Amino acid sequence: MENSQSTTVNSKDKQHVWHHITQHAKFDNSDPVVMVEGQGLTITDSKGREFLDASSGGVWTVNVGYGRKSMGQAIYDAVIKVPFFAGNTGTVPGANYAAELIDLIPHMSRVYYSNSGSEANEKAYKMVRQRAHAYNGGKKHKIVFRDRDYHGTTIGALSSTGHPQRRENYGPFAPGFVEMPHCCCYRCPFGKKYPDCNIECATALEDIVKREDPDTVGAVVLEPITAGGGVIPPVKEYFPIISEICKKYDLLLHIDEVVCGMGRTGLWFGHSHYDVKPDIISMAKGVASGYAAISVTITTDDVFKIFKTDETDTTGFFRDISTFGGCTGGPAAALENLRIIKEENLLENAVKMGEYLLDKLNVLKEKHAIVGDARGKGLFAGLELVSDKATKLPLPEAKVQQVIKNCFEQGVIIGSTNRSLEGFNNTLTLSPALICTKSDIDTIIATMDVALSKIEV
Numbered sequence: 001m002e003n004s005q006s007t008t009v010n011s012k013d014k015q016h017v018w019h020h021i022t023q024h025a026k027f028d029n030s031d032p033v034v035m036v037e038g039q040g041l042t043i044t045d046s047k048g049r050e051f052l053d054a055s056s057g058g059v060w061t062v063n064v065g066y067g068r069k070s071m072g073q074a075i076y077d078a079v080i081k082v083p084f085f086a087g088n089t090g091t092v093p094g095a096n097y098a099a100e101l102i103d104l105i106p107h108m109s110r111v112y113y114s115n116s117g118s119e120a121n122e123k124a125y126k127m128v129r130q131r132a133h134a135y136n137g138g139k140k141h142k143i144v145f146r147d148r149d150y151h152g153t154t155i156g157a158l159s160s161t162g163h164p165q166r167r168e169n170y171g172p173f174a175p176g177f178v179e180m181p182h183c184c185c186y187r188c189p190f191g192k193k194y195p196d197c198n199i200e201c202a203t204a205l206e207d208i209v210k211r212e213d214p215d216t217v218g219a220v221v222l223e224p225i226t227a228g229g230g231v232i233p234p235v236k237e238y239f240p241i242i243s244e245i246c247k248k249y250d251l252l253l254h255i256d257e258v259v260c261g262m263g264r265t266g267l268w269f270g271h272s273h274y275d276v277k278p279d280i281i282s283m284a285k286g287v288a289s290g291y292a293a294i295s296v297t298i299t300t301d302d303v304f305k306i307f308k309t310d311e312t313d314t315t316g317f318f319r320d321i322s323t324f325g326g327c328t329g330g331p332a333a334a335l336e337n338l339r340i341i342k343e344e345n346l347l348e349n350a351v352k353m354g355e356y357l358l359d360k361l362n363v364l365k366e367k368h369a370i371v372g373d374a375r376g377k378g379l380f381a382g383l384e385l386v387s388d389k390a391t392k393l394p395l396p397e398a399k400v401q402q403v404i405k406n407c408f409e410q411g412v413i414i415g416s417t418n419r420s421l422e423g424f425n426n427t428l429t430l431s432p433a434l435i436c437t438k439s440d441i442d443t444i445i446a447t448m449d450v451a452l453s454k455i456e457v
Helices: 004-016 022-030 056-058 068-080 094-106 117-136 155-159 202-212 238-249 301-306 329-342 346-367 397-410 439-451
Strands: 033-041 042-047 050-053 110-114 142-146 176-179 215-222 251-254 280-283 295-299 371-375 381-388 425-428
Touching: 022 371, 033 381, 042 056, 050 056, 050 329, 050 439, 094 110, 094 329, 110 117, 110 301, 117 155, 117 251, 117 280, 117 295, 142 202, 176 202, 202 371, 215 238, 215 280, 238 251, 280 301, 295 301, 329 346, 346 371, 346 439, 381 397, 397 425, 397 439
Parallel strands: 142 176, 142 215, 215 251, 251 280
Antiparallel strands: 033 042, 042 050, 110 295, 280 295, 371 381, 381 425
16 A cells, blocks of 8 residues: 555655656656565565566566575675775776686686676777777778667667667767668568578678778677567577678677676577677676676677787777776676576576476467567567568557556566667567566466457557
8 A cells, every 4th residue: 555655755756756768748647656675576666566577677687586685785795895996996896706707708808897788888889999090090990780789878879779769869870880680580671581591681791891891890789689679589590600701801799798698598698599709798787687787898808908008008008987887886796696696597497487488478479369479588588569460560569558558557567669669669578587487477478468368459
């Protein structure tokens, strides 16, 4: 039951907080949702309503679930000793987490700390640009990105983001970013059908590099599995082709693991499902499961050495700054997050429960006329909704949001592509915490089943 305390916090939030990606006009006649407590997969709002969170905090973040006291203790233990020191100096949690992380990806070498996925990607772009100046006077500076991929909310990150609606009204954008086609087989941009194709979605990279001039292209940035653009896993041949093109034209391969990293797909990293070794990896979200703000940009030793010049060189080293990359709470939480995932065998659970989830989503696909495609990997899944299965006409975004709203009213929080892709904001997204059980999935599926049944086409 709503009490005076919840009324007060709702009022303060409504009057003073500016929420992200939110049209505040809707709060003229309603209250914002204010979350106050969580345990496991359950989150409770200020009005006492309990929800099963199938979105890991709304944006694929709380991988180990809510209410982890050991996470809070790890942060406390770190910050009570040294809360912060600038990133040109080391800290114990920073050194320890970097070593643990590199153990998981031994072909990598260095970890650069910052505090958000957008910032982690910006660091990578600056590395690419500075490398170009070191190699050929800045000419090899262009970065290829993929349609439907999302890389962040800063102007630089938006310049490399294939979500037109996210970019709208925020230009002009940074020059030197070039788009390549997406890799969604359900909506092949080349009109082909896998496996009776030449994986044109991957080979297109070479065409683009040639068109732009190989001497001007320095890198390609890709999500291992497209997240906010519709949960799109590539076919197995995709990344080996991309990797070969990168080697042929001396391109750095930057994999954006902000969503997929730290077990979301059933392996530590999304790219580990494919035969590929990135030069740069960016991660955030699940690194500390949202218990602290932290992101990392990880590089190979070859990339690192580009910036390790003569000691008298005043411009050749990486001159970036990230103030809050010097916080100790982030890497301390990340270390504890890593321990939990290992000791509780959450990767194995993500694989097992992910298979169960996808099987259940395919049942919904067969049952409901408005479900066109079910796809995903691990505890990372999407259900694409259509008005007509034969033509694949996307279900209007308003109707997709009705499904979201109905699930919410039933006590389950799911996500969707929204305000991103004009005409294609029609994919429901699921990313329950890695601790989820069959019972949790059954509840999610039953709720979605009811919600889908209420939609009229």
